Amino acid sequence: MFAQSVLAESNSLYVGDMVFYIISFIILMLLVKKFAWKPVVKMMHDRAEKIANDIDSAEQSRNEASDLASKRQVELQNSRQEAATIISNAKQSGEKQRTQIIASAQNDAQALKENAQQDAKQARQDALNSAQNDVANLSIEIASKIIHKELNANDQKALIDSYIEGLGKDES
């Protein structure tokens, strides 16, 4: 079976090599596919998928972040407005209170002054009245003592009144 020779002597086409190479090449392909190609290609495919996913999720989180930022901006604006309204309200109510206090104080003062004037007027009137009566009685008594004559009290009073009126005019 194994007829050893040198090609120069045998000088024929070595077809056996072709068969050997074809079979070996097929075996090599099978082995490489199982042990090298499949795992590496699978890893490359996995990586491509992972990168695609990462890009998608990055886009998503970017959108979320920008949403949050705009929301925060709006909230900031709102709270600023709120603060401004609170301050202006406080100012307004302070102003109102101030004017109220001033007005009531003025009213009080006015009332006090009016009362005092009223009292003073009353007191003077009372004093004048009592003085009139006293003077009338005194003068009647004096006149009756002096003249010893009974005078009509009413006539006498009218006479005295005219005197007193003259006195009041001089005083005021």
Added chain:
Amino acid sequence: MGGDAYTFKFLGLMFNWTNLISGLVIFVLVFCLLYGLSRKLQMKPKGAQNLMEWMIDFTNGIVRGQMPANEAPHYNFMAFVLFVFILIANEFGLIFQFGWGGHELLRSPTADPIITMTLALVIMTLTHFAGVARHGFVGYLKSYCTPYTAMLPINLFEEFSNFLTLGLRLFGNIYAGELLLKLLAQMAFSHGIPTMIVSLPLEVVWQGFSFFIGGVQAYVFVTLTTVYISSKVSTEE
């Protein structure tokens, strides 16, 4: 052809020891390389995995460049193994050449026309098979009569010349590279020290160039393979 090499007959077929040994070494080498490069796979690749993925991307790019997008994924794997195998086989002979008793035992398998023609035969068979699978047998036969029936002989001849040039281009480049390396080595040892000094830089330069040629030929072989497959499976009428 190889000229002088140890051969033996087995089951009525002629075998050449040189090709058997070289081929076995290359196959084992390719498998060990790819197996080693694809260990400890990570989502975030480094080192060996990067090299492996770069090669895969490279051959995928070759296939994608020639084929419609829906066909390309079927041929990625074949292009990858073919490329790595031919590349290693081309460069192997530049580093190791081993002979015994005046006959070579270890060298680039692709420097033997039988081996390159075997590869070309496999590829051409594959292209015809892909054509039949894609268009059906009748459609496949019709493709020889496009654009018109008068083109039939030219199309048939093209198939034959494709097969021939695919195999012989690879063989010629690699064989010539190794032959010149051998001649330079002979020259170096022909007249002692002076010829050694002259031929050493020449040898280095030629080795570098052959290394480059080996890479280019692997690329060309895979590219032409995808072109031929693509011309069979493409749908243009």
